[in-house]
Amino acid sequence: MEALLNVYQQQRKWMNAILGIAIVTVFWMFANWQVNSELFFVGPWRVVTYTYGLFASGEILDDLRISGIEFFWGYGVAAVAGIGFGMVFGISRIFREFFDPWLSAIYATPSVALAPLIIIWFGVDLTAKIVIVLITAVVPIVLNTYTGVLSVGKEFQTLANSFCVPQRQILYKILIPGSLPYIVTGLRLGISRGIVGVVVGEYFGAYAGLGYQLFKGLDTFNMPLMMSCAAMLAGTGVIFNQVILVIERRMAPWRDTQLQE
């Protein structure tokens, strides 16, 4: 008992984290045992086995491929365009003053609400879904890059100016590294929104995709399918988020990231 307590004291943080997950899992299992109907709820074990079954039979692979294409094209374009526009807005005073009302309006508009319109314009094929992912993911990336450039201390730029550093080097050596934590935050927020974009896009007439499977589950009361699709989408969000965090720690070790929006 003494030894056990010692181990707990030493590895307190990890033990508690594992304990927390265990409590949530037990609560989940208890809820499942109480509901006891696969039409409404499934336990954690069933979600794991069902997901494994989907992979083993290979029927989910096509959906993963389609959703992956939508996400990567949409998110990729959103990242490039978002960082580019954010930089321009941050650097150019004319642009900033001129487009600031537009940015506020874009920030306040729920971009998901534009999804039906995108479907009208682009049809129900892959392009429309990519555009939906793009417009949902791009907003936080633009806004965070813009805020990041503005947050770079003026004294660094004054220093560079007094040493006659060329503009291009100011961009590479000061503005981009200085705004990197904000850009990364924008990219992380964009991931979660992009995944919502995938699901919303596939709601409007798709033939494959994780969101499509989710709605198929909803229409056929197939709860295990829905929950494993939701778990996969959520897991993807967490994994990509961690990947970006690791990249940031490599690229900008001088600042530790804060969760912010």
Place this chain on the structure above:
Amino acid sequence: MSKIQDVPLEETQDSSFVASVKTVYNRHRIGINFCLSVVLALLTWEFIDFVFDDPDFFTGPVAVALEFGVLIYEPRFWENINYSGTELIYGFGLAMILGVVIGAAVAFSRTLDEMFSPILVGLYATPRSVAAPLFIIWLGLGIASKVGVITLASVFPVIINTQAGIKNVQGEFRMLGRAFNISFWAMLTKIIVPGSLPFLIAGLRLGYSRSVVTIMVAELFGAEAGIGYMIDHATQTFHVAEMMVGISLLTIMGIAGNEILKGVERWATPYRKTLV
């Protein structure tokens, strides 16, 4: 990044009219640019509409304004607003209460923090709107499922910001309080709450903007009424103007709530500048 060379020094040699226009422009630069920007946006929007000239696919601001004028006489329109407003108030209200309680719990108890913070941070990063179809099965097509989804979507920024705010109250203030041997209640109301309020309100603003977005997502996947339902229905029947009215309504809801919370922050925490 204006350099020193950019400042025009020979401005006075212009003719007096141009010079006076420039002076006025320079003085009210931000305001004038704001108005120009809005006018330009509306003109561009109307111009695109003029080029496309197909009301089934695109409508300009004039058509949207006219449509709004028609819709305000329809009781159905007000029902939709009422429905979504109720969802927002219940959903965001629940998120506020739960968020502050859970945030305070994990801020004060180290064990709870170590147990649940990894899970909370993980959930903060996941797209919670994917749970919307699940909520429809659990809670039905009515208002309850939307309230659930909105609460789930907006509770995490409130939790995380409450926790960060309470932890951020400087140690010296707490030590000062302890040195004067003030009661727990005084510590709470005089030191911890005022110190964490700016963070808390920042969290509420984030949560609120998420709530407004989630109205749309939640109503998209099956609803009886609401602004999101109206947008979806209008699009499916190619009433793009009505759809645009719906989107504008959501935007106005977002901006109005945000401004109200900003006002609350200015009123409640005059001792601190606004956190972005």
